[in-house]
Amino acid sequence: MPKTGDRSRAATASPLDTLPFALDRASPVPLYHQLAQQLEAAIEQGALAPGNLLGNEIDLSTRLGLSRPTVRQAIQSLVDKGLLVRRRGVGTQVVHSQVRRPLELSSLYDDLETAGQRPTTQVVRDEQVPATAEIAAALGVPEGTGVTLLERLRRTHGQPVAFLRNYLPPTLPELDTARLESTGLYRLLRAAGVTLHSAHQTVGARSATADEAVLLTERTGAALLTMRRTAYDDTGRPVEYGTHIYRASRYSFDFQLLVRS
Template sequence: MSDLFSPEGFDDAGKGPLYRQLARRIGDGIASGALQPGESLPPERDMAAMTGLSRVTVRKAVQSLVASGDLVQRRGSGTYVAPRVERLEQALSLLTSFSEDMRRRGKAARSVWLDRSLHTPTPDEVMVLGLKAHDRVARLARVRLADGVPLAIERASLPAALLPDPEAVESSLYAHLETNGLRPVRAVQRLSAVNIGPADAELLELPPGAACLRIERIAYLASGATAEYTLSLYRGDAYDFAAELRLAGDSQGDTP
């Protein structure tokens, strides 16, 4: 790593601004494998001392690489090489949980819980879940990770009648509901493209404004009752959603 921050070579004005030269060096180090995913960079003051550049120049170089997604900054911890994110293809025709998806791919799923509690429902939750004004709603909010890489943020709302003890959900919500015969059997999903805000970007280790997929899911029980209303943010650099399309017409595939 010391070669990346050597002071030699920064005196050539033809190579562009100093911060871009440093950013290029670090980027080349990541591409070559000299800097590995998850590896920490020296503090800015140390990089400035090693390169002979000002801390302002070093900070500008680091921020440009954070904005491009090559580096991530963790508050109170430091700056790290961003993890390599494997692209995953998810079928839109299957009603599965994140835990089931990752298990099928041979990946270790984990959650970082942000909320597991009962609340007074919002007007939107009352309408979507078919609640009465005096009913309670269970809310689950968590960051979903696969092999240690944060891939999604899920914020789910369920009638408290279906989930009276949100803290009883340890990993898979659907597996927990299934033990009580309350697993959803169908759902309607809407996908849209969004730019992630600063707070959620920090949770997913992305630069603010990065492209993400916003998925709104309303799931139903076999009885037709609404069981779940979930808003999720998925990393745009990690997910491809696929759906099988058929020619409109009768069951034989004939056109009208």
């Protein structure tokens, strides 16, 4: 039978106990930053999963031979990135890894699902609206034409990541709202017989408005990534125009750059 002390230690065991930290005290990189980088890598690679508790700062500082302020600074930097959260009465907890999305013609839902992020969708609007000049130009229809407007809030692990606004031309079949909440838009378009071929996309950044901050659980003025995309089928016909916003603290695009000779 285990001793009382053994049960106590097992109850307070942390996933950090199994991680092989390697801190270089001779490096010009501050120790808190080295620790933060290794913690972030553990979260990205799944060694620290959403919901895991990091345990006591004092125990971690003792184990690594670091000062408590150094450990606290490393943890705070990941709290600021949205990877960790401090919960009263619970401790410091892993929230999720940052979403890293390849810059290619793919569905956000599919990318999140592939990365094990457990995406969910809330359809905020699904209705017909008259096309403005901007939307009409993107979809190749006369201004004022009725188009489908979809607004969706995308979450991972229960936390908002992106607010998606898409416009679809009237030539496309009507999409079921319930199915939009259980899968991605591009999957539904393919199921409807649309062959997605290419897209023109622009990525930018700006500050969150008050309404956007409420939707994405951010502060007003927080950094947002923006994306505008027009997708085309294999005949060159525009089939979707999207204007999306993403939480910069939890989302990034990955680029592959080639040297042109």
